[in-house]
Amino acid sequence: MNAVTWDQRERVIALLDAASADPAVRAVVITGTGRGFCAGADLRGAPASGGERVAGDVARTIRRGAQRLVTAVLDCEKPVLAAVNGTAAGLGVHLALACDLVLAAESARFIEVFVRRGLVPDGGGAYLLTRLVGPQRAKELMFFGDALDAAGAHRMGLVNRVVADAELAATAKEWAERLAAAPTRALALTKHLVNASLDGDRESALAAEAWAQEINMTTLDANEGVAAFVERRTPKYRGL
Structure with a gap:
């Protein structure tokens, strides 16, 4: 389900930074392989802390991890398009919402899963979601952690367009080509x-x-x- 490992996060951040600096790159598409877009952070793959946790460790980890990833999308100097091909959960939702445009397959689902784990949203989730749907809807999504289907996400303004699963890749390619041809x-x-x-x-x-x-x-x-x-x-x- 494309849970984000530490290595994958650093690779994506590096690719986005390289895209900003490379004149040959005119647009970026973020999508997932298989049946999911991104299941969030790979908590099982996180490196051991190496000792007793002290005050500030968690905040430092979030700043260096999820927040850096989302910020890399927001700060990329090229247009970034999300093609959400399945479930986007936790950090996966925020990765999609940080993109400039969001296409969703009909099978896509968006889940603010943090509350189910007793956690607070990370990756700039409260910042992004509130600006897109307002505080009341943002709190509903984050308080309950219910799955939101593609049609519902479109009605809320979280995605630009919903397309059939079989048409997602072609539509993303078409939009990316239009962006790449722009100034x-x-x-x-x-x-x-x-x-x-x-x-x-x-x-x-x-x-x-x-x-x-x-x-x-x-x-x-x-x-x-x-x-x-x-x-x-x-x-x-x-x-x-």
């Missing part, structure tokens, strides 16, 4: 503005928008977009 730096700056919009005040948001516009107008893609409009042709973006 990459403009998407990165737009992502930054949207992600930061709920955390700041209006003055800061407008200042950030002006800053993003200033930076974007130095890109080749911005010049190409304007030139193509003037010349009445389809723009050819290169991600530069």
Whole structure:
């Protein structure tokens, strides 16, 4: 069920960081193999603490682990698409919700499983979920830990689109190709503005928008977009 091991987490974080720096990478897709998207953290595979637990150990583990993984998705400078192919539980839910766009197969399920284990949500779950569905629905999902099917997740605004299981890969490919053909730096700056919009005040948001516009107008893609409009042709973006 693709539970996240320590090694897998570090590999995904490294791949996302490399994607940000590589001009040849124009979009990222996160999906699972087999019958599940991600069952959460692999608690059985966590390394031993090597001694008596002291105050701060758990918080440090969360910061270095689940929070780093989710933050790597949020901070990736390329658009990140989740193709949820089955059950997403615990950290798996938050990994999907951190993505910029979420496609869900009809068989997908989203489970805030933490309460079933007597645990508090990690991986930025309360931060992400509350911003997507509001505090009352977020608490309902997290307090009860009930499975939410794909249709329900779509109604709540957690996913962009639900497709038949057999169509998930093709739809994800189509969306990724559209994202890859877009002006990459403009998407990165737009992502930054949207992600930061709920955390700041209006003055800061407008200042950030002006800053993003200033930076974007130095890109080749911005010049190409304007030139193509003037010349009445389809723009050819290169991600530069």
